[in-house]
Amino acid sequence: MKNKGYILVVLLLIVHQMNLRAQERLDASGKILDIITRQTIPGATISTKNVKTTSDADGSFYVTLSKPGDTLTITHTSYETEHIIINETNSALIIEMRPKRKELNEVLISTGIQQFPKERATGSFDFIDNKTLNLQSGTNVLNRLKGVASSVLFDDTKTTSDNKKLDFSIRGSSTINGLQDPLIILDNFPYEGDINNINPNDIESITILKDAAAASIWGTRAGNGVVVLTTKKGKFNQPLKMGFSANVIVSEKPDLYQLSQMSSSDYIDVEQLLYSQGAFSSLINDPNQTALSPALEIFLRRANGQIPQSDSASLINNLKKHDSRSDYLKYIYQAAITQTYSLNIRGGGEKMSYLISGGYDHIVGYLNERSSRATVHLENTYRPFRNMQVLFGAIYTGTNSQSGRPAYSGNGVKVGNRFVPYISLADDNGNPLSVATDYRNSYTDTAGNGKLLNWNYYPLSDYRYNTINTIGKSLLAKINLQYQIARELDIDIKYQYESEIVTSRNLDDIKSYQTRNMINLFSEIDPNTGVVTYHVPYGGILNRSDNTLSVNNLRGQINFSKEKVNQSIHAIAGGELKEAISKSDANTLYGYSDDLLTSATVDFANAYPTYISGYYEFIPNGVNLSEQTNRFLSLFANAAYSYKEKYTVSASARRDASNLFGVSTNDKWKPFWSFGFAWNISKEHFYKNSFLSYLRLRTTYGSSGNVDQSKSAVTVIRYISPNPYTNFPAAQISQYANPSLQWESVNTLNIGLDFSIFNRVVSGSVEYFQKNGNNLFGPSPVDYTAGLNNRTITKNVASMEANGLDIAIQSKNINGQFQWNTNFLLTYYTDKTTSYYSSPGAIFSPGFGQTISPLVGKPLYSILSFRSAGLDPSTGDPQGYLGKQISKDYNAIANSATSPDSLVYSGNSSPKFFGSVNNIFNWKRFSLSVDITFKLGYYFRKSTIDYDNLFTNGVGHSDFQKRWQKPGDERNTSVPSMVYPNIAGRDYFYNLSEATVVKGDHIRLEFINLSYNLSNRVLKGSFQDLEIYFNAANLGILWRANTDKLDPDYPYTVSASKTYALGVRANF
């Protein structure tokens, strides 16, 4: 207030003076200097309302003003515009101009907390501009990093979990038990919502933060790297601009035949064998009427003399010829079509800039499931005073999706407890057929003498009556306030609110099998009167759930920056508060009518006899309530000092705390820090290398850590639904007191060299990084006599060391009318377990390379296997080693694996080399980009036949055909013979032996993008530019090391389908 009063007094004085000295002219003259180099600036434009002049060769100027208080505006193409108010004649003005940051080759890096030119960075950053992002299409912005971002590894084989929701990692993950995803920042704050709510057309650029400097800026959650998404923005003093884009993407049907499924013929032969051995006798006599496969029903009818031998043989032959996948591809799957549209308007004046954008996407999926997304993005920045800037922004996303047809399970159709691969879904005319999936038809056809609802299930039409509708509404609103206190000092307060509401309705109407089955099971028919009592009322069943997320972020920050001739200092300090609350509730309505909006009351308190077994069961109420709150509190600071633009030193620190449960406050805080140094060698006066025109060395070293969310110093219980019999409150032990657990700590060193050759014909960077991890979390065997409901518990189990190289090279191979540019990205990464803190009785098990390997000196994620001694030539049994002896005692072999030496190291499960080569060709208005990715130097375990799984669950494998059948076969195959009854541990041994480990190396054609640009010349000024493009992605494997024709990125499922996109992008 006092400031304002002061200004008011001054203004009054000025007005007073103006009256006194009316019509008096003022002269202003002086020099214009570069604020950093202190060199004079010639050619700058100095203007007032009435006059305009330019500075001389020595930067001096002279101008006459009409009255005191007039503003001088100084502009220059390479400098930021300056404004100066002149109140009296002054002949010695020194006007300092700040160079414009966005120079031609200068990239402005955003960490989400601050922005700075890449030239000043000491840490490891990767910047992906809008043009590169536009090389790929699709509705998920992060997928556009595929094949264009350095050290980003996409891997769809790892399963997703709460700790791992994204399918990529940056420089390997640094933890196993903690969060494994890179941190996603949208502009200034971590984005907590569904990444699919972000419209890729709203994103201007992406910055990837890779080293310790990243973690020390963003704290605990940044250990796996940070991805900063920067949205498009309006700019001050920019005329109105409009952008428009539209495209259509077609994805091919998934190739179900890629699944290594057993043939129907082989499957039925096995069924026949099992049947003749009596393996199904319990199932056939099952009082619960569990459904039997069609072949089994035929065997039974034949055995009971209901059909002659010849009929049964021809029926079985028909079944053997059929593969359910053909029905799925014919009647269920279709090509998926995605349409996207977006429009944005941006611009700005002296005091305000704005952006309005809208987008609409519509997807019709493989299963005819439909989803749509509408986004609106508004952002306005005001500059009410010269030293103050206020930003208001909001993004609203509305999504709506509807389920489609049932997907293929991967193994066949589930019949009873088994998967059957030869079920027909339609008759010869394409009419839906009923499939006995739960109970035998012989039972359901007659049960209740017509008093029950029809009990048939038609997979082809049932989906029409069972629909899941999900509606999402997400809002992100923010206010940023920036106030310049002094020339060097500004404060910055940012607040952001994020909310997401997802409502899901799963309606099984009365025509759906699910509902009819439920009603029938809870029906009672009075044996005397024949009256039917429905305990589940006649009508639809609606399962509804609401999930809400609300996040509040607040950050206060002071920025200090001072630039002098030879040196500059940039520093920030601040604090941050964050709260994320997620709630969900769900319940089930019975007897529901969507037309009348009515539902019926149901007795949840008493158990009723179910129709088939007579076993008493409760009607599920579907109630689920939960509320989670995560709070974070952080303090951070960082500073960078540059001398003569040659040397930069930087340091940063952060302390994070969260409301971890069962931990005392002191343990909740974790410090992070980093130091950095950069040396621009090419700026040294002794450096006279015109070939290597630019050379800059930079290095950082820092420390970060991870805490296990399940860490607790005390025992914690979790309240669960009351037992339905008692309705007493019930709780179970959720976390066992584990006070000895410590923070994981990771120290990271990064040394980078930026260079360019021949005036940026070839430019790029080479980075070496080293990670040293201690106290890494891992599952450690625990004596379960202690009563924990697991045989392992998380402990600090190992130390590791990782080394890597990131190479990124851009080269302009041919310049001129025909241009050819190449972007080459290569990451080399190796790590190893340096020590393993084993505990007594530890069991080292072979596996898939997804947990830390106890083998010291070998990669952290080593694939360990049972040593294989081939197949027994007389029986086809797989053989292993017990000590030095060849053995078939599989249990003993498994139990003797108590030391790492008893297992064989079969290779690393993560690639040693990966990267991409992107070639861009420009000719006239055409531009063609071809992106090839590769992963080299790693292994994976392939799936194979598991006879136990085949016998009990009907899950077979095409390796069955390669099995040992007669002596001599062992020379050509490693697949064991089939033995019934199955021998314990035989499948486990073979599946996890050396024989199933395969080389993963492969090269893939990631995408091709062709575009044609019609500039304003063609279109006579109505467009600034107009681009039409065609994109093809997931084009398949060019080369692979394995001979089994497996796709190492999708070894157990179907590869991502090829997609083709056609689109247009325009700017007005």
Next chain:
Amino acid sequence: MSRQNIKFFIFILLILSASACKKYLDKKPDKSLQVPSSIQDLQAVLDNGNLMNGHYGVSFDESSADNFYLKDDVFNSFNQENRNAYVWSNINYSNYPNDWSYVYWVVNAANVVLDNLQNISFTEQDETSWKNVKGSALFFRAYGFLQGAYIFCKAYDENTADQDLGMALRLSSDFNVPSKRASLSETYSRILEDLKDAASLLPDFPQHDFRPSKVSTFALLARTFLSMRMYDSCYNYANLALQLKSDLMDYNDISQTASYPFARFNKEVYFDNTIAQPNYYLSHPYYALVDTVLFQSYDTNDLRRVLYFSSVTNGHSFKGSYAQYNPFIGLATDEVYLMRAECEARRGDKNDALADLNTLMSRRWIKGLFIPFSAATPKDALDIILRERRKELIFRNIRWMDIKRLNLDGENISLKRIENGQAFELEPNDSHFALPLPSDITALPGMPQNPY
């Protein structure tokens, strides 16, 4: 610096000041989580019926006992661990979870309650609740140890119990404390001590059959003493239990057409405990056929013949569980009547013994067709009682222990199985009657395998 700056600093300082920050960070991350700090919290842990009364997967003993047999084809369709268990050769196994882990889940839940209860004092108002929690936890722990001893240890013989291997007596919830197998006598002393303490704390009757009570503790004490062959003490506790509750169902009132004739929580039940997910499922009625000789020993006028069994292809399967589909392994009045009768017969009290037996049996026979049992000598009475005990308590996880203890009394029961033409036999008092511990447990120091 201007005043605005200072205000900003104060703002930052305020939000970060120690107390505010502690409060801010002390918010529970999940509403359903709780550090157990009240009597209600601990009662809730014990009221988790899924674990304490239902997810008891123990079935190693019943699967090894002689109430049932498997046809070759059914036997062959099992995995090898089940097949090995059936013929008493499941020595080297490490599947998880297993009977050992099931037993200790319950023991650990009880220990968590007991450890935390030490820090919770009670007032006059909640003294009963506090005592109920403590008594229940002791009961559950003792039940766990006893169940484990029946499976993994030899029968109690006072001459060798000091040397025989018992259970690992885990009395604290700290998993860092190494386990060590105690002697069998220490094991039984601990069980008796816990149960006696429980009896002094628990109310006479439970609010629900899922909760322990004084009457069910007396019944469990009687069962414990019976397996220790201490018949006087067994008699005392059986007597105390029956004094509190001696209700019996009349099987004439039970519907013979229902798939599962007996209602759950019926009036005979003291304490409900079931096997919801049997670890060895071969003894489950779904697969197991009732031993033919045993089935034939039920009199045609004996209602149990129709209420306990249903006719299936090739034989009979069991449907008489007091918990419907799942096998009932809890405590009920019929067992206690039979225990009291046995103790009375053993001390020579023939008439009391027969009176107790006939009280029970008169409610098992078709009305009007029951001829009361009579015997010339106490030994004859004992034989009748043991025969009826076997028939009454079939598939209640009692037979395995009965074989072990009766063989110590010279009953000379040997077991025989024939599968795929091969015969397997288990001689009386064979070391395999103490079933093997999982091999990953016996790899630990202090946890020796039973000697075979």
